[in-house]
Amino acid sequence: MSLSYILRRLLGAVPLLLGISLILFTIIHLAPGGPLDMYLDNPAVSREALDQIAARYGLDQPLPIQYLLWLKSMLVGDWGYSIRTSRPVIVEILGRVGPTLQLGGAALLLSLLIAIPLGTLSAARRGTALDSTVTLASFVGISTPVFWMALLLQLFFSVYLGWLPSAGYQTIGDGSLMDRLLHMIMPVVILSLATIASWSRFIRSGMVDVLNQDYIRTAYAKGRGEKGVMVFHALRNALIPAVTVIAVDFGTVISGAVITETVFAWPGMGRLFMESMDGRDYPMLMGLMMLGSVGIILANIFADLTYAALDPRIRYG
């Protein structure tokens, strides 16, 4: 693994991003509606006024021109202005990155801490009641709709018990660490459920494959105890396929969790995306999705580097 390899990968990402931006731009314009739709019910907003607003944001230009204009300003670091708020896209995004990273980071950490032991244990005790329980729980976790689970938690912990705030980022006028942690509990748990479920499945199946290998038998034959075999011989090898999935999930954190953030009124990127989508705020959407794409590309590069770290046979030159 060399610096030049990383550099080459980063350079390769440039044409990739260009392609992505073109596809994204096409897709968001294929979606029905437009940013001026919100004025449709108001007869006092005249056709002229609408035309003026359209001209101001370049919406009157043909789509290819609109794309080129967007690309041109993006290349010099100008992300454009939000149609909904008239504020610079970059300013809007920067205001949302913190809460999103906080929520996503905490959820990923929690997921790692639970999914790895759970998957390992499940594989080691394959076929037992414990394995079946974990498997069943994973499938329930993967299949449960996030908004429904969130609603159940809100009803139980906020309405019935009254222990946790049902939504929001902080209490007005409080904002202490404790207050923020209390607000984080439910969204983090909800966001983690699906990742814990899917990651533990990947780790379990990776482990099951590895446990049948000769070198595991050899390790046992050498007299190594079960814990040692599991952690140092099996898990390290089993992680390689799981790393791809985990890394991509890390990458998506930057785009925010649309449903969780909406349900819990969390002021992050996912919710900004939702609001921008509703208002067909094209510059905002492009900015958010490009940032998300960068996140995923970086996560993929990171995954490849992690393979090399985990498996000495993999070398990049």
Added chain:
Amino acid sequence: MTFKLTRRAALQGMLAGGSLLATMRAFPAMAQAVGGTLRIGLTYEIDTMNPYSTGFLGDAQAAVLEGLLAPNSEAVYVPVLATEVPTIENGGIMLSADGTKMDITYKLREGVTWSDGTPFTSADVAYTWEAVKNPTFVAESKDGSQDIDSIETPDPLTVICHYNTVKPNFASTLFTFGIMPKHIIENTDLNTSAFNETPIGTGPYVVKEFVRGQYVVMDRNPTYWAKAENGDALPYIERLVFHMLPDTNTLITQLQSGELDMVVQVPYSRASQVEGIDRVEIVRGPLLSWQHLDFNFRVPSLADINVRKAIAHGINREVMIRAQGGYPQAIKSLVVPVFDLYNPDTPEYPYDPALANKLLDDAGYVRGGDGIREKDGVRMSYQFMVQAGRADDENAQQVIIALLKQIGIEATANNQTGVAYREARYKGGYDLIYGRWITSADPVYSTFYGTGGENNGQGYSNPTLDAAFTKMENSLDPAVRKDAAFEMQRIIAEDIPAIALISNVAVIAKVKTLKNFVPNPTNMTNFVDTKAWYIES
């Protein structure tokens, strides 16, 4: 207890449309004291606190910035920062000699200050006009700014607006949205000014904190100019908090858990859930919006009055209302009943499919083998448009399609959104169209059904109706306007360029301890008059 009951009954009576305001005033509420916090849930994210450029109705904005006039709970304009509503009689409106222009003089209230202590003067009014008119300021609510040529401010409390036209609906535009402070916004770019987040106003509340995507906190303005009749300083409620909660489930959960006190627009489908919450009660407020079915007059069969009459008899409003949870109200005129311009004698077409069928039979439209009628080889099959993605409208469309089928008319959904929908609506790219209009308290109706009206995509033209519009929209005499409005409603009902079907209501959920709350049906929202609200401890 008896007293409480009386007051509640009075409130309900008033909501039902009766005007028992006087009764309520005769029984001043008890225990009105300054204090308390009202936490309000909004389903949208507030984009800007500037009432001229927000893309939503300005709920939060209305509590901070005040206009010269404001519409009250019966959609009648009353003075706020002005001392009276200008009329011909009080000399506030002066027509030019040839009757084509007018001057409006506002006398401003004395002793009003901005929340930063600076006195409010006529210069602020004049500057608000200049700022809104400025072409670099991107805002949709610029209506009315082009009608004024110049503004004179002979003294700090007098504003004379020289209009280049006669605009009887002047009150519904420009200065009603709010007066902005000259000393704050002068020499700033209003598109990006900090004023858009923490505006300084003359209103009962002062923005303390605006956190994007989360909340707006506003505290009581201790130097607010208005006093209660008993001399109490207003407003009563110490703090208003607008929480932005995009998910309706979460809104209702928060009403239930006690984290919210008020939700101003509960979706119909959720209202029954809210009814089950002890601490909360539902108030139904009228809204100045109406749903209508329009005909394209370029289609020969739709230009036939018999067909339009048959369709009018063929639509069952009750079914449409039931399909939306029973909340909308049936209407027969495009002037909704809240207005005093509403003509209660507007002719109506009761649901009567037998009569509808007879009308079509008599007019020579005979049913073919598939049950669909035709005349001269042309089937009665229409392209029927609503705005795609709007669940309530698509729902109503399905009901109408089924009802039309009963009278042998086929309608096929052809729904569009965005530019396609807008252009189709302007140019008549449909046979039938169903949609809604939401208006101010003083709408201009000729835009919909006047010859060449901007929103008349139907190609409809009726000189008698045009004459009524002209009379109504160019007269400053209330009696003449009312006569013309009555006539307009009669002609529309008789000639049926469109059928006014249902009017929406606002389902407002509020804690029972919030008193003196009166819903406001206009585009200035319920928060245009918050000063007398109080929280019972």
